[in-house]
Amino acid sequence: MPEQTGFPAAKRFRPGCGLPSRSGSCPPGRRVMLLTAGGSGGGGRRQQQPPLPHSSAGPYREAVELQRRSLPIFQARGQxxxxxxxxxxxILIGETGSGKTTxxxxxxxxxxxxxxxxxAVTQPRRVAAISLATRVSDEKKTELGKLVGYTVRFDDTTSEDTRIKFLTDGMLLREAISDSLLRRYSCVILDEAHERTVHTDVLFGVVKAAxxxxxxxGKLPLKVIVMSATMDVDLFSQYFHRAPVLYLEGRQHPIQVFYTKQPQNDYLHAALVTVFQIHQEAPxxxxxxxxxxxxxxxxxxxxxxxxxxxxxxxxCPAMLVLPLYASLxxxxxxxxxQGAPKGYRKVIIATNIAETSITIAGIKYVVDPGMVKAKKYNPDSGLEVLAVQRVSKTQAWQRTGRAGREDSGICYRLYTEEEFERFEKMTVPEIQRCNLASVMLQLLAMKVPNVLNFDFMSKPSPDxxxxxxxxxxxxxxxDQEGDQLTLTPIGRKMAAFPLEPKFAKAILLSPKFHCTEEILTxxxxxxxxxxxxxxxxxxxEVQAARKKFISSEGDHMTLLNIYRTFRNLGGNxxxxxxxxVNSKNMMLVAEVRAQLRDICLKMSMPVASSRADTESVRRCLAHSLFMSTAELQPDxxxxTTDTHQPVAIHPSSVLFHCKPACVVYTALLHTNKCYMRDLCVxxxxxxxEAAPEYFRRKLRAARS
Incomplete structure (x- = not known):
């Protein structure tokens, strides 16, 4: 075992400590109401509660209702x-574990x-939308998809009977393309608003306008409720016409926070050591x-x-190691x-998907290296880089709060207290650090009168x-005439696909190259x-197994070979x-492909196959990904072809040991250098041919 990580004396805090005090720092004239939820926070006189609907469905129903009544929010139900x-x-601020989301x-x-x-109840992540809908339908003793349902990308489990609908913010945005007034909805609850994903920020403006x-x-009013455990309440209240802020106390279990004595150069190593320190000592x-x-x-x-x-x-107990990330x-x-078998300890290793919304039973310890993977886009170079960076203080407290959902907990922060003090207070909204092409396409598809002046809560830079x-x-x-922007017929078709514009364009171009089946894959x-x-x-072993699929024409063709074999063998x-090969992810690919193919058929697009002709497929990719290209230099x-940014082929690419003269790529990953991933020769x-004027302009700029 590697040497142990030293932690100094504990720092105690309560979940929700990042919230303003009861007196708050709110602008004069805005009402701020504290809803007393009982629990350990208590205080205030208990009000008579309206009863929950009761049924005679037996002991199970009684147990569910008893559990609902035990949640801190129940004491505040009437209020x-x-x-x-x-x-x-x-604006509803509900402390971690209060029960506000369900x-x-x-x-x-x-x-x-x-x-x-x-x-409607929106969630930033697919897993939260599905698990919450499942939980609430269980509490309502109804089949999922009836009274309670969910909609996420490529999966719609709702019906005409659905009245409580959990969905990702991206899916509600897609619905707004066909109905900007959101007529189906009488109430929209925007949950986990502090996360400020790009879809959430656009949705704020869309819902406010609706x-x-x-x-x-003079139509049915639309009620808007913005919920979170921690966020800048002043900013949100002012944006939503000085909306009142309702505070809801939660179940506050004490959490000890430990910091490292020294900065950790290798957070993965530090996390591994910490897990096994805990594992050998805790029940x-x-x-x-x-x-x-x-x-x-x-x-x-x-x-x-x-x-x-x-x-x-x-x-030592046995260890049940469970991964958790969005595409799983x-x-x-x-x-x-699910609970671990007797004698086993669950060790859940997750992305920031586990920061919010979902409660995982049994968590006593949180190990937080303080890192997150986030997109940063540079409009000058056109590079969108996915880089690992420090979390904000808000994110760090959200992570820590996972340890106190059911009982007292402990959080090990794999950084020093001095490092934590230098963290940014809030996460920079994704809308200010990402490529906005998808956002602008969606806003134009919604027929927003002036996208250049769209009412963003945090406006992106003009660049x-x-x-x-x-x-x-x-x-x-x-098409652009002065400040007036309108979608072309192909732009409207691109907006119909739940994809990045460049991938939607690839599908729409594919009939020209007779390779729609391959591009869909x-x-x-x-x-x-x-x-x-x-x-x-x-x-x-991996290299030996993959050898038969590898194409000298790049990663896209290699993946295509693997999928074709998978399909021919019936998903064996x-x-x-x-x-x-990850069979679960492959099954998901098949589902996504079927839905994209349905969109093509609804547009009456011919869906042909190029069969063995891979040049047609590569031509199609070149015509849609021409802004993501790189050329071999004399050294x-x-x-990159457009900005001459130095880039390298990622070691995971089948082209890593090759030197093709020209490639297109679909992603850049920045670690110690800028790597291209998913390449095609x-x-x-x-x-x-794809964009003559674009490349002529780049060539003139390079010579001047």
Whole structure:
């Protein structure tokens, strides 16, 4: 075992300590109401509660209702409903574990508020939307998809009977494309608002505009409730017309926080050491949650933990290691919510997907390296880089709060207290650090009158907006006359696909090259996390197994070969295991592909196959990904064609040991250098065919 990490004396705090005090720092004239939820926070006189609906469905129903009544929010139910009944907009701050996410939509429905339409509850992440809908339908003793349902990308489990609908913010945005007034909904609950994902920020503006327009047109009012455990309440309240802020106390279990004595150079090593320190000392019933940055790190750490656990001395509990990340198939994600067998300890290794919304039973310890993977976009260079960076203080407190959901807990922060003090207070909203091409396409598809002046809570820089408009123009998606922007016919078709504009364009161009079947497969493969499993300890076996699929034309063609074999063998799981292919992710690819194909058929697109003709496929990719290209330099390095940014081929690429003259790529990963991932060999002439004016302009700029 590596040497142990030293932690100084504990620092105690209570979940929710990041919230303003009761007196608050709120602007004069804005009402701030504290809802007393009983619990350990207590205080105030207990009000008479309206009873929950009762049924005679037996002991199970009684147990569920008893559990709902035990949640801290129940003591505030009457007060909460009285306030929400009379408000168009409200900000609800509910401390971790208060029950706000599962109970608020049920209270509204049971209280007859919003029954004229559907109550929507948005979540930033797919796993949260599905697990919450499952939980609430269970509490309502109804089949999932009836009264309570969910909609996430490529999966709609709702019906005409659905009245409480959990959905990702991206899916509600897609619905707004066909109905900007959101007529189906009487209430929209925007949950986990502090996360400020790009979809959430756009949704704020869309919902606010729908609420205003419905009032102007004399239609059914739209109630908007913004919820979070921690966020800048002043900013949110002012944005939603000085909406009142309702504070809800939660179940506050004490949590000890430990910092390292010294900065940790290798956070993965430090996390591994900390997990096994805990594992050898704590009772088996106390589970551990570890935060890492992505699928590859999580899978590698999971394997290492399992290997070490096999060789621990007698007396140590057995270890059940469970990964958790967004692209993991839902059946595998569900395993983290199930109790461990007797004598086993659950060790859950997760991305920041586990920071919010979902409660994982049994978590006593949180291990937080303080890192997260986030996108940063540079509009000058056109590079969108996925880089590992420090979390904000808000994120750190969210992670710590996972340890105190059910009982007292402990959080090990793998950084010093001095380092923590230098963290940014809030996470920079994604809308200010990402490529806005998809956002602008969606806003134009919604017929927003002036996208340049869209009412963002945190406005992106003009450079980001102009770069997005320029990209859409190059893809042929929009026409511009002065400040007036409109979608072209191809732009409207691009907006119909739940994809990045460049991938939607690839599908729309594919009939011209007679390769729609192949492009659908490639785009679907790129829309989920890696379908390839690469255990570091079996590198030679992996290379031997993959050899028969490798194409000298790049990663896209290699993936296409793997998928074709998978499909021809009927999705054989043994074949997947032998060839180190993630069968679950492959099944997800097949589902995504079927839905994308349906969109093509609805547009009456011909869906042809190029069969063995791979040049047509590569030409199509060159014509849609021409803004993501790199050329070989005389010294053997690579530089992007448009901005001459130095880039390198990622070691995981099949082209790593090759030197093709010209490639297109679909992602850049920045670690110690800028790596291109998912490459395809193309001919430079195809790029000039795709966008002659674009490359002529770049050439003139390079010479001047």
């Amino acid at each position: 909460l409903l009285a306030q929400l009944r009379n408000l168009d907009s409200a 109970q608020t939509p049920q209270y509204l429905y049971e209280g007859g508020i919003g029954r004229q339409g559907v109550i 609420q205003r327009r419905r009032k102007e047109l 088996a019933s106390q589970d551990i949650l570890v935060f890492l940055t992505g699928q590859e790190e999580i899978e590698a750490m999971s394997k290492t933990c399992r290997d070490i656990a096999k060789h621990l001395p007698d007396g 198939p839902y059946t595998q994600q569900l395993r983290v919510f 980001h907006i102009q770069a997005a408009i320029a990209q859409l123009g190059l893809l042929g998606a929009l 490639i785009v679907s493969l790129l829309s989920v996390d890696s379908v390839l499993h690469n255990p570091p300890s079996r590198r030679d 799981k043994d074949w997947c295991k032998e060839n180190f 053997g390095s690579y530089a 193309v001919d430079a002439e195809w790029l000039y």
